[in-house]
Amino acid sequence: MGRNTRKRRTPLATKIVAGAAALAVGGGGLVWANFYASAHEDHGGHNRTRSAGAQVATIDCPDVGQKIRDVPDRARGEVDGELATMDSQITNAYQRLATTRRAQAGDSQFVQNSILGPLKDRRKAIIDRIQLEINRAGGKADDNLDELAGCQGRPADQQNGGGQNGGGQDDGQNGDDQNGDGQNGDGQNGDGQNQDDNGNGVAGPVADDFIDINDVQPNSRNSRNGLAANGDGGSTGTFVTDCGVNENNLFNSDNLIAAPGVDNGAHHTHDYVGNQDNDAFSSDEDLANADTSCQNQGDKSTYYWPVLRLQDGTQEFDANDQGGGAEGNIGKILKPAQAELKFVGSQQGDVVAMPKFLRIITGDAKSFTNGDANANTSWSCSGFEDRQVTDKYPLCPEGSQVLRTTNFQSCWDGQNIDSANHRDHMAFVQEDGSCPEGFQAIPQLQVRLAYDIPTPTVENGQVQNPYAVDSFPEQLHKPITDHNDFINVMDEDLMNEVVDCINRGEDCQ
Structure with missing residues (x-):
């Protein structure tokens, strides 16, 4: 298969990627807002933290790349590029999730309307392009890929054990009950303080x-x-x-x-x-x-x-x-x-x-x-x-x-x-x-x-x-x-x- 031979012009240590989201940097890294309130409990001989609330901690999107099969060789470069763009979309949506906690505390529909909904639309556009690129190259794209466009938010202590889709198609699931006024409101997120960032300003590990x-x-x-x-x-x-x-x-x-x-x-x-x-x-x-x-x-x-x-x-x-x-x-x-x-x-x-x-x-x-x-x-x-x-x-x-x-x-x-x-x-x-x-x-x-x-x-x-x-x-x-x-x-x-x-x-x- 062909490989792109274009070389980067500057090393990673000196470059800033054009078009990247503007981020607040402090304490050595991205300043994330708090993701969930923790209640301490003892379990199995070691300390664990569990979510006392159910605030959205991260974004869970079906992995389109793992579902794609039989891409003609001449379309693989384009498809890989589209999938990388999709990864960037998730990253940018997560950055928005992490830096809008005050707005989320005041509007139970903020995550759905301002983050997950637009993300689904952007992912749908990329999936359409992937299908078109596969078909143009003589392949047969899966018509069901559109079902993977929607993402959901979920708490950090809830790992997706259901496989690669894991309910990710239900992009509206967390609109009402995970971002309400009563959970992680002014005291924890409104002022940007993070009780689970170990004092370094990033989400994880905990x-x-x-x-x-x-x-x-x-x-x-x-x-x-x-x-x-x-x-x-x-x-x-x-x-x-x-x-x-x-x-x-x-x-x-x-x-x-x-x-x-x-x-x-x-x-x-x-x-x-x-x-x-x-x-x-x-x-x-x-x-x-x-x-x-x-x-x-x-x-x-x-x-x-x-x-x-x-x-x-x-x-x-x-x-x-x-x-x-x-x-x-x-x-x-x-x-x-x-x-x-x-x-x-x-x-x-x-x-x-x-x-x-x-x-x-x-x-x-x-x-x-x-x-x-x-x-x-x-x-x-x-x-x-x-x-x-x-x-x-x-x-x-x-x-x-x-x-x-x-x-x-x-x-x-x-x-x-x-x-x-x-x-x-x-x-x-x-x-x-x-x-x-x-x-x-x-x-x-x-x-x-x-x-x-x-x-x-x-x-x-x-x-x-x-x-x-x-x-x-x-x-x-x-x-x-x-x-x-x-x-x-x-x-x-x-x-x-x-x-x-x-x-x-x-x-x-």
Whole structure:
């Protein structure tokens, strides 16, 4: 498929995106108004906060991109661009939600009439254009995409567990009863004070997003995805590639896979290791000709993930930029102390080579509103690796590192390096370690990131000096939104070496 080769003119650290919403910045980030009143309760051995009111905390929109299928290759660039515009619309609507609390307190229909209604109209216009672009390119657009135009508002303590739609079509649901005069009125929102911002002016994370690792039951991870592909049988070898921990300070808020050709397509900042020509405008040729941070120079693959930040008031290079502080991603960027990139085999037999430029997205940056169908997060602490959580940040004891582990999809459809929704060409192994029908096993990428992070303190329902993953603003820095991305740019000789090593049962690097 074609890739936009236009290059950005200025680095992220110095640019301000034209046309972005004007935002009030202070205390190192976007100043958000309060989202909900909290009542403290004890549950399951750790402190939790629950909504005492039902004020709208964020905007929940059906993910149109995950519903699109069979987009002709020549229309994919246009469709990806339209979907990125839709993401920007949600971000702008969320910014309006966060900065109009006084108006919401005085008008029970404000959210519906001024935010959700207009948002639905704008999304409907984009969906119409997407359908037209697909049909013009010789495809057949889904006539039911219009049903995904409407969004809803909901409280921050209410995760969408109903899948990707989750009631998002009912755009008028929260007009009367979630923004009334009696809830979160003058005392909490009218003056712009935020009781749940941990003193740093952003929405999330909150105390309920953290859990003491000792309170996590062993072997109780609740993710359906991310099973380790290898086991006692099949191809038992491993291949480790050492690409550093982003010593070159390569950061940007693009997403080359999901939003090629779109500046700030991720709305949050990524860490990059491996390939050194990673931005939204990099072509396959650019990637092939780039330098790499990997010790094995045959590995020019790109490995990237959202940065972790310590919300300690540090003014980072992107404190005033879109994707950074201007969209609520604030504080000190924490590089991993160690980034282990390992490829493993299949329980059921040999693996085959990955095609060059294969793209894989694992996890879901919108899991808080989409639901956990594609969530693939694993948080833990060193020394407690048998205790894994998907929807909480762990509080680790002194001397223990915070761990982020991701096991990628390792079943390939044998034909495509990408797909319209960037997922359908890949699949996770089944419970017995085999690939679904029509898919074949490739080396499974496992990424293990270890961080030295001072443990946040939780007192009286508040968390002090929290750490959090960068996120789309409306995702409220929830840990379940963690995700990871990979583009294979290994040369043919190295990929054959990886496959041979794994199939022979050897441990190589």
